[in-house]
Amino acid sequence: MKAIFPTLLVISLVSAGTFLELPEQLGQQVGRSCVPNPVFNIQTLDVEPWPPTNNVSLAVNMTGTFSANTLLQTLSVGTNYNRQQWVFTNTNISTTYAKGQVSTFIIHTNSGTQSGQYLKEIVLSNQDRNGNFVFLSCWQFDYGI
Ligand SMILES: *[C@@H]1O[C@H](CO)[C@@H](O)[C@H](O)[C@H]1NC(C)=O
Ligand SMILES: *[C@@H]1O[C@H](CO)[C@@H](O)[C@H](O)[C@H]1NC(C)=O
Ligand SMILES: *[C@@H]1O[C@H](CO)[C@@H](O)[C@H](O)[C@H]1NC(C)=O
Numbered sequence: 001m002k003a004i005f006p007t008l009l010v011i012s013l014v015s016a017g018t019f020l021e022l023p024e025q026l027g028q029q030v031g032r033s034c035v036p037n038p039v040f041n042i043q044t045l046d047v048e049p050w051p052p053t054n055n056v057s058l059a060v061n062m063t064g065t066f067s068a069n070t071l072l073q074t075l076s077v078g079t080n081y082n083r084q085q086w087v088f089t090n091t092n093i094s095t096t097y098a099k100g101q102v103s104t105f106i107i108h109t110n111s112g113t114q115s116g117q118y119l120k121e122i123v124l125s126n127q128d129r130n131g132n133f134v135f136l137s138c139w140q141f142d143y144g145i
Contacts, residue, residue, distance in 0.1 A: 031141030040072075040103075040124050040137035041065050047141065052111035052118075054145050060107040062122060062139065066097040070136060071126050077109050078121035086121070093124075117144050 030047055042064035052058055075091045089109075097103060105124075112118050124136040 030143075031139050034121065034138040034140045035135045038135070038137040039067055039070055040097075041067055042137055042139055045122075045139055045141070050143075052143050052145055054111065054115065055113045056111045058109050058111050058120075060109065060120075060122065061104060062107065063102070063104045064137065066099060066101045066103065066136075069099050070097050071095075072097060072124055072136060073126040074124070075105065075107070076121075076123040076125065077107060078119075078123070079109070079112070080119040080121070081112060081114065082116045083119075111143075112145060115145055118142060 029044055030050065031045055033042065042062060044061070044063045046061040048059045048061075049056060072093045072095055075093050076088050077091075078086045078088045080086050105122075107122060109120065119140060119142045121138065121140045123138045125133045126136065128134055
């Protein structure tokens with residue numbers, strides 16, 4: 001699973017200019033997609049508490065729809081502090097979702113203990129038969145504490 005780290009970093013940098021700017025309609029909705037044409041189309045992503053404060057558990061509600069029958073293998077949460085290196089935690093999901101299925105993922109992640117700028121990235125992925133990671137969705141949001 002170590003291979004996911006550089007891959008995700010590259011994707012993050014490459015996609016920086018291609019963010020889909022979604023209107024932030026809900027009070028708590030934050031962030032933007034970081035892959036084009038995701039298989040998991042995120043409709044809402046809410047973070048509580050918002051704005052984050054120092055060293056609290058953030059509850060992220062990521063709700064969307066799968067546009068195809070999909071094996072979701074891994075949910076990854078990346079944290080980037082002051083534009084230094086990314087740190088990812090991976091959770092093994094190994095669940096198949098049906099086309100059109102609406103799904104909610106509730107993710108808990110620490111806001112961070114040092115004051116500064118944070119970028120969080122949430123990625124759903126699986127691997128093709130050659131072991132390459134395939135991104136089903138990627139979402140980033142940032143904040144300062
Ligand atoms: C963060 O919060 C936890 C749990 O309340 C506490 O144990 C820990 O000491 C805190 N860390 C810092 C750096 O404030
Ligand atoms: C997560 O967000 C969805 C869409 O806004 C909402 O219907 C659902 O109640 C939320 N779940 C929780 C546990 O907050
Ligand atoms: C993930 O979980 C599935 C089902 O429990 C298991 O078969 C698979 O080996 C696990 N994958 C990893 C990378 O741990």
